[in-house]
Amino acid sequence: PEQKYHISNSRHNPVYISDLLNDHLDDPAIGSQVCLAFDFWSTSLNAYLQTFLTRLKTHILARSKGHAFDGDDITFSPEELDRVHIKDNKLYFHQTLRINYTTYDVRRSQDSVNPRSRSDVMVLAPDEDVPNGSTRPPRHPYWYARVVHIFHLAYIIIPDLMFTGSSQLDDPVIQTMDILLVRWFGLDTSVSCGWQVK
Numbered sequence: 001p002e003q004k005y006h007i008s009n010s011r012h013n014p015v016y017i018s019d020l021l022n023d024h025l026d027d028p029a030i031g032s033q034v035c036l037a038f039d040f041w042s043t044s045l046n047a048y049l050q051t052f053l054t055r056l057k058t059h060i061l062a063r064s065k066g067h068a069f070d071g072d073d074i075t076f077s078p079e080e081l082d083r084v085h086i087k088d089n090k091l092y093f094h095q096t097l098r099i100n101y102t103t104y105d106v107r108r109s110q111d112s113v114n115p116r117s118r119s120d121v122m123v124l125a126p127d128e129d130v131p132n133g134s135t136r137p138p139r140h141p142y143w144y145a146r147v148v149h150i151f152h153l154a155y156i157i158i159p160d161l162m163f164t165g166s167s168q169l170d171d172p173v174i175q176t177m178d179i180l181l182v183r184w185f186g187l188d189t190s191v192s193c194g195w196q197v198k
Helices: 017-023 032-037 040-064 078-082
Strands: 014-016 084-086 090-094 097-102 108-113 120-124 142-157 175-184
Touching (some): 017 040, 017 090, 040 078
Antiparallel strands (some): 014 090, 120 142
């Protein structure tokens, strides 16, 4: 109950990253647009794999450095991303995510997310600095998404020897990270909505 969420740590359902991409070439949530410009059997899977791995490693590195998710405008150099190694190039998939929360009457409760049946979620949007005197309308307070996959992975971040000053590489620590692969919904501001329109 003290945890914010629970995802199984089982390794019974491993998938190689290249197999995942090969099986989901037409899925826009994973990035099929990368493949449209290439002959599939020649270079598209490699380009597709590199784009997915870049996004995945950026996410891992940003979270491990303590950056809160705010749309991931963070970029890292190729050298920094090369220091992130996904153990065995495997992702371990799960059916459900259980989220613990406090109800309005201050009781503990739990909700579940399942990509096959209960996949739509909403989260608080990150705070936004609005200049004083701005006439811009306030940003929508929530982000909406569909959970496509739930998985965890094991990774290692190789220390940068230039900054540690060490000539020997200590055994890096294997860490795990839980990840949701989501398809973000856009907010259609061209449609009138709200109680008055209803």
